[in-house]
Amino acid sequence: MKSWRVLLLLGLPVSAAHAAVDCGEKPVRLAFYEFGLLYNNGRGIDKDVVDALRQRTGCRFEISVMPRARIWQDLENGALDMSVSGIQNPARDRFAWFAPYMALKNMAVTTPPSATPDAFLKRDKAKWAAVRAFKHGETADRFLEQMRQQGRVIDVPDVASAFTLLKAGRVEGMFAQSPVYRLHLQAADLSGRFTLTDWASQEAPVPHALILSKSRFTQSQAEAWQKQVNELVVDGSMLRILRQHLPADEARAQMLTPR
Secondary structure, rough: HHHHHHHHHHHHOOOOOOOOOOOOOOEEEEOOEHHHHHHEEEEEEEEHHHHHHHHHHHOOOOEEOOOOOHHHHHHHOOOOOEEEOOOOHHHHHHOOEEEEEEEOOOOEEOOOOOOOOHHHOOOOOOOOEEEEOOOHHHHHHHHHHHHHHOOOEEEEEHHHHHHHHHOOOHHHOHHHHEEHHHHHHHOOOOOOEEEEEEEOOOOEEEEEEEEEOOOOOOOOHHHHHHHHHHHHHOOOOHHHHHHOOOOOOHHHHHOOOOO
């Protein structure tokens, strides 16, 4: 399958031996972070992915919920073994292995009728909410820079705060990923008030992966976990998980497939 090949390119190589997962004597210390429908109040896409891996491997997990910044620190210093929905980069490759299982993309959430960045920029009084330090993609970040030059961006500490500004009418737009805006649009009853648009259709979604600390897992052990993740995608389990939380078209858009 094409999705299998993409996973191999994005994550670890899978050995020919297809070794079973070595759970080790101690439980796997895994942390979730609260982020939309990925994980919210003990439920979500990432929770279902971990439950599926638990069932397939028979491994025991010691679960916690932490801020994302703390998760990265603990993965690096060895206080944590595993986490979810991580984005791979060279700095993180020093201390972690990555096994991608879905791909997410930031969408523009705006008051109608702004369907393009240029159209929104022409609304000279309209403001935008942006989460500090977030990267949204080349097109989105270029738009944000233009908005900042005009003094039209309100920086917030998290996505929930951005949606609070939207609900209050203090801003007319923000960027958010499908599992995030679905939770907040439903919770705040905003679904009829905002337009969801892909402003960067030429840009591929960003792979999000199971993260395995190199202080706990060897490469061969991580390859075995990669195989389990790959099988979730190939046998349709990942799509079924996504469809439990997202509309069918958005669930399919989160799958790792060639662009």
